[in-house]
Structures are given as structure tokens and as C-alpha cells.
Amino acid sequence: MIYAIDTIETDNMTNLMQPLTPYIIHHLFRRPHKKSELYDMGRMSFLGQLSWVHTIGLTYTENVLKVKEVQELLKSNETFDLVLQEHFMNEAMMIFAHKFKCPLVLLAPGPPTIFNNHLFANPSPTAYVPNLLANFGSYMTFWERLKNTYYDIAGELFVHNVILPKQADILKRTIPGAPDLKDILYNASLMLLTSHISLRDPAPLLPNIKEIGGYHVGTGKPLPTDLQKFLDDATDGVIVFSMGSNLKSADFPEDKKAAVIKVFSKMKQKILWKFEEDLPEKPKNVKIMEWIPQRDVLAHPNVIAFITHVGLLGTIEAVYHGVPLLGLPIFWDQEKNIEDAVRKGFGLKVAFQDLTEETFGLAINELVSNPKYRENAKLRSRILHDQPTKQMDDAVFWIEYVIRYKGAPHLKSAGLHLRWYQRYLVDVLLLFVLISLSIFKITRENCFS
Template sequence: MGAHSHFILGFRLAKELADRGHEVTFINAYPQKVPINNLREISVAEIRKDLDEKKKELYEMGTMSYIGQLSWVSDFGYFYTEKVLKIKEVQELLHSDEKFDLVLIENFMNEAMAIFQHKFKCPSVIMAPGPTTVFNNHLLANPFESAYVPNLLADFGSDMSLWERILNVYYDVVGQLFVHFVMIPNQNAILQRSVPGAPDLQDILYNASFMLLTSHISLREPSPLQPNIKEIGGYHLLPPKPLSKDIQDFLDSAKDGVIIFSMGSNLRSADFPKEKKEAVLKVFSRLKQKVLWKFEEDLPGKPSNVKILSWLPQQDALAHPNVVAFITHVGLLGKIEAVYHGVPMLGLPVYWDQEKNINDAVRQGFALSIPFPQLDEKNFEWALKELINNPKYRETAKLRSRIMHDQPMKQLDEAMFWIEYTIRHKGAPHFKSPALKLQWHQRVLLDVFLVTGIVVVVILSVVYHILKFVFTSSRSDKKVGKKKKRE
């Protein structure tokens, strides 16, 4: 995918595999300027300009309906998948005679990429940039439990009311229908155009050996996972690197603390509506804390306690002990980094999974949320001061950080173990769920319920007709008896 945050996830795995001696071919939109041993890159950087234009629509996405968001993200995936598959170097790879031991595929509305596993006839591992969802559960036959596992786009937790469970079932059912009757057919159309002679996508889509999730139990509520689905959230994190002198001095001199503000790589703070930008600056001007803000343009009239940067070394800055809060759009990587370093968050969710990401953190007690359309001076100031001045948020953030750190092995090492395990065991078929052999209606026992219903109806019908016959016969006998008495 063209998003830089998604590139980070792929690059971290690719480089670690290369460092361990594997020969890696990495298709990505952000090729390295300095070559890396064992790592061959196929650049698809040409898609970035078009994707950047699409990203300008993201601030409007949060106002869309559930189906509207599904359609937008599916169209986005359709757009970049087709562009990548048509790039000359990608086509050359697909038509080459190269041999691979494994294909690692990021899954985000790009199911047509399953062609790489089919082409090279080797095992594959899926890297999901998030938790299991209604959009990827089907790939490894992972159960989706609508009774207590909230949909990715739901704004409630597992403790659902009756109405919320009804909504959750609606979200899950509509999501499943969308995946199977809109998204996969659209991806199959891309595949057939881009790779003439390719098999139908449905025939090659369900062969992955493992799925690696960019999520972690410290971030979410428990949910069922198949044994070949592994959580490795936080694997992209590295030991903090030295900051530039101006940033280091700015952070070191913040006696009352520093607030870090970033809307990530897909959203630009510079694109804030004028009234929201002014509201934020007014609040910052009244704070005693310093603010380090990822802002992509000049910002005339900014308060003296605010430092802007067009690019922010977010991981490294969050590690500084003077950081007291993180204002964020609540992309998953930013949330992971905040939890890792024990920093409380103020979320300004805009679209897709961001509202769920921050609402989970609010329920866990280390964050506050202001949905972006509701951002104004009054609620921004209250939330920011509450987050900074109430110690419970920082204490809970530190607790969550300890949970994330308390692991039998580092997340990156676990990712490497399962990738190499897949190679050693030639796809590890013993891990695959037998549910993959069933049709969807068999998995949910629809055929069993249907047959049972038919049997019950037949039995009730037979009983009804027997009773009807008995009662009819009884009435007839009584009528005959009365007639004889009268005679």
C-alpha cells in the first residue's frame, strides 16, 4: 500500500529477514536510498502521487455512513491494487521463472495480490495492519462472534446492549456481504485484466498459512483467534534513536512537560479547517506545556511554546521522559507507540478504525476522545487539561505499557519465528482450520438449521394431520351414534 505507515510495517519485516540471511524481494512505494544487503527492492513509488490526491478526501470520510466508508476504502484498494499490478517491474516479476520459499502479503483491500503465491507455488503469510475483522476473518476461517466482538467500525465495546448487538450483527452481516459480493468480485476483475489467464480469485484466495496481526492484547479486548493467527503488534518499534539537536533541546527544556501532536502520514494538520486550526492555537497559547506539532506548512502567528516540524520522528520523541500527552488521529501505529512508551492520548478520530481505536483506549482509562467534527476551543481545552492534570490517565498508560512489554519474546522475534516456521514446515498445513473446507453456510450451520427446521415442520405436520384425522373421526362417530339413538 502507498501509505507510509503501512510501508513501515512491511519494511521492518523485510529488513529483519534480510539481516537474518534471507534473500528478500520487497515491492514497495518508498525504496531506500542506500542499498541493504540481501534486500532487492521493486519500486512502485509512482503510485504515491495519485494516492496523495485520494488521501485529500480522508477528512470527509468520517462523515460517511457505514456502507459509504466500506465503499470508499474498497475503491481505494481497487485503485492502488490495479496500479501496482500494472507496473512494468511487477509484471516482469510475475512473468519470471524466479523461485521463492515464501510470499509475505500485506492484506488491505488488495486480495488480488494472492496471485503471487499462486504464481510462485510456495506458502504465504498474511500481514494484517490491524486486528482480525469482518474483512479478513474469512481468509483463515476465523470465527466472528457478533455477540461480544465489536465490529471494526462500531463505537461500542464488548459489553453491548441489546440494541448495540443488533447493530453489531448488522455491521458484520453487511460487511460479510460486501466482502463476498462487491470487494472480491472487484479484485477478481483487476486480477483478470492485469494477469491474463489467472485463475478465479476465489480459487486461490484461501491458501495462506499464517496471519500476523498488527495488534496486541494490551490494546484491545480478548477475541477468539485460530492457532495460525498471531498478534505481533509493536514489532516495528526500535530502540529510540538520537534526536536532532533542536528537537532534543526543545524537549529537554520543557520543565512543565511536552505535548506531541501528529495526525499521521495520511492526514495533514495543515488541512485543518480554519476555525479548528484557530481553536487549537488559542488553547496552546494558554498552556504552560510546550507543544511539538507535525505541521506540514509555515504557521504564522503560532504561540512561542509551539514548535512545528514537517516531519516528526514520532517514536523517538514519544520516548522522551518529558512527554505528558500525545494528540493523535489514533492510527494503530501511533496508538501502539503511545502505549509502548506509557503516554496518555487525546484522540481526534477522523475515519475508518480510528474511532474504535480511541474508544477502546478511553474504556481502558488512558485516553480521551474528541471526534474531529466536534473539535472546538472549549472541549479541546477541557480534554487536554484533564488529560495532563489528572494522574489516573498516565498511571493507566504506564500499566498498559507494562502489559505490552511483559512478553515471553520480542514481537519481532515472534514474527520471524512463525515466518521461518512456515518455510521449514512447507506451509504448516497442520495449522490450517478444517473450516476452510466448508462453504460459508456450512460454517454457520445454516444447512443444519434448515434440515432440522424441515424435519420439525414435517413432524409437526404429520402430528397435526394425525390429530386432525383422530378428531374428525371422533366427531363422525359421535354424529353416527346420535343419529342411531334418534332412530
């Protein structure tokens, strides 16, 4: 039997866990956001964004561990073959694998980053692997490499000196008798990444880190009759517009909302807009819905463009179906996601603070009229689909592999047994410096004696 914990995106995790286990606990804590917080987050500094998300991580981790049923489970005599845990600023959750003395598999909501590389000693050379919050690609200029160095060093320091100590405090406070976090932190056997090489630049991955981006898309479901007809009747194509589950189009400043409406009113295409309240001034070609079955809508052949905040899962869904993007990034990895799409030729970007009738209109008309964006989106889609097994099957194989080989210790890097300064050979370099200085001093003294 497999025990799985989900603490962030329940709907997406359900697809992965359902074929694996009859016993699953879902507990989701979502901090209520003020709309100004989310729309202003992109203006924060690098460390400001880390701190903001870290605070949310502390809140949901502590609240989940305090749940009565979770506490009872941790005190029970249940047995499991494996723990599957979504990992993002919730390291205290690793107590479950320790409690049940079974292998741990992490599901990371994104590519390899400063938040998870250290758990596997996965190399991430700063010279050509951009930080998650960087808005540049692997081919960096000198100044971009300098900026990336700051991001990586500051990020590593934040992880080890802020995030992990706070998570250790939560573990001690909520689970009586729990071991020190550092004693259970590096025991994960496998990490599954929800990213995919079709979207991002290549980066090193150890054998126990696997990309399964696109696993959540799968076979589509039938659409509601009215929505199906709306899409079928769109002879000039449909543009889908959604800002995801946390951001809301209804929260747009009035000037930006008016700019979008004016642009849409001049277009011959139909617009399907995730808009969370009534919109009396909407043009005739616009259909609003409080919630859109996005994965299934993007699969429709008449969809020709996707306007999005560029969250990773929505970006993957668009690539899966070969739909080009117009990105309106707000915060976190959204900036990087759209910059990657622009560099790879299947997307365009309008910075949210720069959104006007002119900038928005030029971008969306360029996206739908120039065939190169759709051609490049189709190319990325072929890359995503062109693999020996489906992403879900790959995930199941490696999870079962870890169970078969009792944690698969043969996949773990020796780097896990080294301190950071040993991995980066800082101690060796210091020795060379000391020897060089000693030789220089001796030589200098002999020359002047």
C-alpha cells in the first residue's frame, strides 16, 4: 500500500496518485490572498519573493500537521510501502516517511531549483543554469551570469538559514518526539519534476530525478454542450484567456480591464474568458465563465491562442496541445516561463504593468496572424509527446522501482555525504591558496635574505 500526502495542488496530484493507492489523505490549506498582494508580488525583490512564499509555506505546513486526522495517523501502527509527497517549502512533511520507515518520493512543482537540488546533491552550474526567478535563459551575458550568481548564493543562504530552521521548528512544535529535521531531510529516494525539456533549457539531472511534465493532461473529458457549441462554431478561431486559480481577471485595475475589452471588441475571433463575476460591457464575441475546463478546452482544434499568467501547468497544457501563448506574468516563475516561450518562438509577452490597449492589441494580433508562433508551438508539442512511454506510466514505473529496490540507494549520489564546501572543492582551493602563499612567502624571504 502507498501513502501519499498532498499539500499544494490537490487536483493535479489526484491524477498521479489515483492509480497507485487506495489510501490517500488530502488536506489542503490555502492562505486567503488579498488581490493587491498577488498583483504586487512581481514588483518585490528576489529575497522579498522568497520571503513571501516562505511565509505561506510555513502556514500551510503547520496547519496540515496540526490536523487531528494527521496527528492520529502519525500515532498509528499503519504500514506503507512508500510515501509520495509534493515538495515545496514543506520539509517538515518528511516526517511521514521516517515514521512509517519506508521510501520517500518527492513530486516537485517545477524544474530542479535551489529548493530541491540540495536534497539530492544535484549539480546546478550557475554559469549556464538560470535561477527559477531569473528572466533569462542558459546563454547568459556576463551581467546575467553575475545576477544569476547573486540569485543562487542568496537563494541557497535563504534556504539553509531561513527556510530549513523554520521548518525544523514546526516539526518539533507539532510532532512530539520528532527527530531533528537535518536527520531525515536527505532520505528521499526519487524526485519527480512537473517540468519538461520541451519547455525549458537542458540542465543536469541525476538518475533519481525524473521529468514527468504533462502527466496531468491525459485523455480529455466531454465539454458542456453550450461550451462545445461555442468552440465548434468559431470559424475564425477561439482565443482562451485565463489568469489561473489564484489570480482573477475580475481584479484587474479598471484601465487594464477596459483596454482588454476594447481590443477584444475589434477582433473577429471568439474569446473565452475566465472572468469571475458579471461583465455587462463584454463584447458579443466574448463568452465569460467563472471556471474553465482549461485542459479540455485547449485540446479543441479551433483554439488558436492562449492568454495566460504563464503558470507552469497551464503552459504545459498549451504546449501539449500546440497552442501559442500570450503571457501576462505577475510573479514567481511566470516571468521565466514566458521568457522561455518567447526565446523558443511559441509565445509573446506583455508585462502586466505595461498592459494598454496598444500593447495588448499589437501582441495578440501578432500572435494570431503570424503562423510562426503556432508552428513553433506544434514543434514543442511534438517534443513533449515524442518519448518511449507516457509521463504517467514513467512515474508509475519509477515509483514501483523504488519500492522493488527498497529505496533504490544505488541511485543516490555520493555528493549527499559531502558538505557544501566539499562539493564545491572550497577546502581544496583553500589548501592550494595556503600552499601558494607559503611558497610565495618563502621565496620572497630567500630573495631578500
